[in-house]
Amino acid sequence: MERRELGTSGLVVSAVGLGCMGMSQSYGAADDGESIRTILRAIDLGVTLLDTADAYGKGDNERLVGRAIRGHRDDIVLATKFGLVPGVSGPATSADARPERVRGCCEASLERLGIDAIDLYYLHRVDPNVPIEETVGAMAELVREGKVRFLGLSEAGPETIRRAHATHPIAALQSEYSLWTREPEVRVLPVCRELGIGFVPFSPLGRGFFAGAIRDAAAIPAGDVRRGLPRFQSGNIERNVIGLERFEALARVKGCTPPQLALAWVLARGGDIVPIPGTKRRRYLEDNAAAAALSLSAPEVSGVEALFPIGNAAGTRYPAESMKLLDGNP
DSSP: EEEOOTSSSSSSSEESOEEOOOGGGGSSSOHHHHHHHHHHHHHHTTTOOEOOOTTTGGGGGHHHHHHTTTTTTGGGGEEEEEEOOSSSSSOOOEOOOOHHHHHHHHHHHHHHHHSSSSEEEEEEOOOOOSSSHHHHHHHEEEEEEEEEEEHHHHHEEEHHHHHHHSOOOOOOOEEEEETBBOOOGHHHHHHHHHHHHHHEEEEETTTGGGGOOOOOOGGOOBBBBGGOOOSTTTTTTTHHHHHHHHHHHHHHHHOOHHHHHHHHHHHHOOBBBBOOOOOHHHHHHHHHGGGGGGGOHHHHHHHHHHHHHHSSSSSSSSHHHHHTTTOEEE
């Protein structure tokens, strides 16, 4: 698989990574056996960037990833995160990034993962009660001690990115980015490129939307986080599906699957972009990984974008309480 450097950091990863969150929460029952087989298959396919967090499954996802990578540590770039406080149910609604927590969170992640150093350590959400310089300063101590190689931020706005990067170089910014979440193009991506920071989109398939997984709010099973996300709720999902049907027609003309077309569009937005589509199934992983070899012409990119202009999606990304955690980024 093609390799890409995250900005100017020197950290090189596969063009498509693997998001591991759904293996432990949010999208139905866990299947640890299939999840581990999916991670191993990803390594076989040349996927090197694996993404997890201490909040995913309240630590269970890191333990799962740790079991899967035993004997394969040199084959992967491992990213994890801290600072997001899991809710009792549904999306998290608070962040705690006090500098005195940073070391303990990192050491707990290292233990769960069974590794000596984290390749890319993200602040999962910006804590509005803590100056970013204090949090990143504490994270930088971990780099100096060899417990972390590179630092990242997740869902940070432009001014926070600048202040953090001035404190210690930031290798990557992780934010939601897909055809129906294009807002980062306006302010966030330009700042990342100015500063030499790589961009790592999560949910590049719109939480399964561009795979055609959800077309009817009533069909979302119990225990699936999308039941509580506005874009999938009745009144919004019907409007969103209109664009999806046209998009699927473009994929047929291209001779690829809709998820592959959605990922190819993300990849075409720049060589500093590395999407991390999530899955716990090998068949979806294989389909996603194949998108790295799919090229789009300029007219094809424009045709896809015309279906989903910025701000066109019906409904917000999260419920109101969780939207408050998005630092200066819609």
